[in-house]
Amino acid sequence: MGAIENLLFGIFTLAIWSLVYRENIVYRIAEYFYTGFAAALILVQGWESAKKIALAPLLKGEYIWGLVFILAIPFILFFYKRTRPLYMIPTALLVGIGTGIGMRGAIHTQIIGQLAGSMRPLIQATPLDTLNTILITIGTFGALSYFLFTTNIRGPLKVIPRIGRIFIMAGLGGAFANTGMGRFANMSGVLLNLWNKTEAIYVIAGALIVIAIDVLRQRMK
Amino acid sequence: MIMSIKKLMEIDSRYLYLVMLILVSIPIIQPLGLPIRPSDYAIKVYNFIESLPPESVVVIDAAQTAGYGAELQTQYVVILKHVLKKDLKLIIVSFSAEGPMLVDMAYEGGIISGKPVDPAKYGDVYGEDYVYLGYIPGGETAFVSFARDCWMTKTDASGTPLEELPIMQYCKTAEDWNVIIAFTGGNHEQRIAQWYNAYLVPLIFGVPGVSAPRMYSYMASGQVYSMLSSLIGAAEYEILTNEIGLAAALMDVLNLGQLCVVAAVIIGNLGYIVTRIRGGK
Numbered sequence: 296m297g298a299i300e301n302l303l304f305g306i307f308t309l310a311i312w313s314l315v316y317r318e319n320i321v322y323r324i325a326e327y328f329y330t331g332f333a334a335a336l337i338l339v340q341g342w343e344s345a346k347k348i349a350l351a352p353l354l355k356g357e358y359i360w361g362l363v364f365i366l367a368i369p370f371i372l373f374f375y376k377r378t379r380p381l382y383m384i385p386t387a388l389l390v391g392i393g394t395g396i397g398m399r400g401a402i403h404t405q406i407i408g409q410l411a412g413s414m415r416p417l418i419q420a421t422p423l424d425t426l427n428t429i430l431i432t433i434g435t436f437g438a439l440s441y442f443l444f445t446t447n448i449r450g451p452l453k454v455i456p457r458i459g460r461i462f463i464m465a466g467l468g469g470a471f472a473n474t475g476m477g478r479f480a481n482m483s484g485v486l487l488n489l490w491n492k493t494e495a496i497y498v499i500a501g502a503l504i505v506i507a508i509d510v511l512r513q514r515m516k
Numbered sequence: 517m518i519m520s521i522k523k524l525m526e527i528d529s530r531y532l533y534l535v536m537l538i539l540v541s542i543p544i545i546q547p548l549g550l551p552i553r554p555s556d557y558a559i560k561v562y563n564f565i566e567s568l569p570p571e572s573v574v575v576i577d578a579a580q581t582a583g584y585g586a587e588l589q590t591q592y593v594v595i596l597k598h599v600l601k602k603d604l605k606l607i608i609v610s611f612s613a614e615g616p617m618l619v620d621m622a623y624e625g626g627i628i629s630g631k632p633v634d635p636a637k638y639g640d641v642y643g644e645d646y647v648y649l650g651y652i653p654g655g656e657t658a659f660v661s662f663a664r665d666c667w668m669t670k671t672d673a674s675g676t677p678l679e680e681l682p683i684m685q686y687c688k689t690a691e692d693w694n695v696i697i698a699f700t701g702g703n704h705e706q707r708i709a710q711w712y713n714a715y716l717v718p719l720i721f722g723v724p725g726v727s728a729p730r731m732y733s734y735m736a737s738g739q740v741y742s743m744l745s746s747l748i749g750a751a752e753y754e755i756l757t758n759e760i761g762l763a764a765a766l767m768d769v770l771n772l773g774q775l776c777v778v779a780a781v782i783i784g785n786l787g788y789i790v791t792r793i794r795g796g797k
Contacts, residue, residue: 400709
């Protein structure tokens with residue numbers, strides 16, 4: 296990376312992180328830049344793949360690919376009030392195809408496959424695997440009973456949804472820990488580059504001075 | 517003691533961020549070299565790739581995004597090196613718009629990617645041993661189309677017709693794939709449905725930490741073969757392949773950061789308990 300790239304990297308990273316200190320205009324500018332760049336990237340990549348997958352064969356005489364561009368026109372017409380409803384035609388087509396494809400796989404993946412995975416013999420090859428399977432079975436029954444809303448479970452049976460709640464809490468705790476680890480992983484990658492890029496160090500120093508001035512200004516108020 | 521815990525509860529959270537920033541900066545300046553022990557999941561992925569017969573087709577779905585930064589990119593880089601090192605046929609494709617940018621970054625090196633990967637170093641030739649097909653939009657519909665017809669892009673990412681690339685003779689449909697490795701933060705279920713359930717292709721995921729818990733149930737049911745989880749997954753794989761890179765270097769930062777979070781959670785809970793004991797809300 297060149298010096299200017301390093302500087303830009305440092306400025307935009309610290310601008311985004313400045314939200315941790317407080318809401319400010321520098322953060323907003325960086326946020327809008329990021330959103331704009333991301334949208335531009337998607338637009339360019341989308342157009343490039345449309346050229347490759349649809350336009351090239353169309354120009355070679357495979358006219359069926361013309362449908363792609365015909366169906367794209369109503370999306371542009373969305374911006375004009377009188378022609379706006381036309382966008383529903385390609386949207387309906389997309390939703391229909393997407394739902395059809397999605398449903399085909401979702402039932403097997405998320406219901407049948409998961410049920411099959413949960414219904415295993417309790418006794419496994421090793422004691423630890425057996426313990427694992429027992430825990431999965433108890434957790435599955437407990438968590439399912441927690442979401443059983445058609446009847447109010449009372450008496451000694453109410454211990455089952457309570458156990459389910461503990462399993463759900465443990466699961467959410469694990470998910471939170473993983474999320475935290477993931478966020479740190481991303482931050483550490485950027486932080487390493489901030490420290491290692493000479494030009495970015497100047498930006499850190501500049502940011503610290505700005506924060507120090509702001510703290511003093513707040514105190515004086 | 518009780519009063520000081522209560523005071524600690526009322527402290528401005530920005531001080532916590534500052535402490536954390538200072539703490540995680542220490543190992544960057546002076547690496548601690550804490551040990552990394554590969555998990556069973558990483559070992560399973562490694563053994564699977566090692567066991568593939570020569571000229572097996574490995575498809576990599578490079579759908580990593582800048583938002584998941586170091587987590588997925590470090591995984592992608594280390595798996596890429598391992599596959600390039602072996603006598604395998606590597607097809608790379610991106611189902612996310614940011615994928616092409618990050619695929620290029622792996623070859624050029626840089627932020628969140630580490631040192632550049634040079635396929636020539638492993639004796640690999642573009643078009644014969646590996647190819648990049650570029651970005652395919654469309655989500656689940658694209659997964660289906662690509663599995664049915666791997667030639668749907670007609671050209672590779674740089675516009676070379678697929679007929680001119682010998683590697684593409686090995687890969688026509690998903691039935692030719694020996695494994696697919698997807699680096700993605702979303703649409704896992706759709707990939708399982710369209711690639712594993714439809715073609716029974718072994719599916720390995722490289723996932724960010726936030727998605728890892730969802731994977732365990734799919735691994736238990738056998739729908740997902742194994743996974744690399746977050747930066748730790750990449751670091752473990754770097755140890756296994758002896759290709760020490762960015763992920764292993766960042767593990768100290770991650771460990772200290774996590775310790776800081778654990779300490780904050782313990783202090784927060786202690787404060788909560790103390791407040792409850794003293795009859796507060």
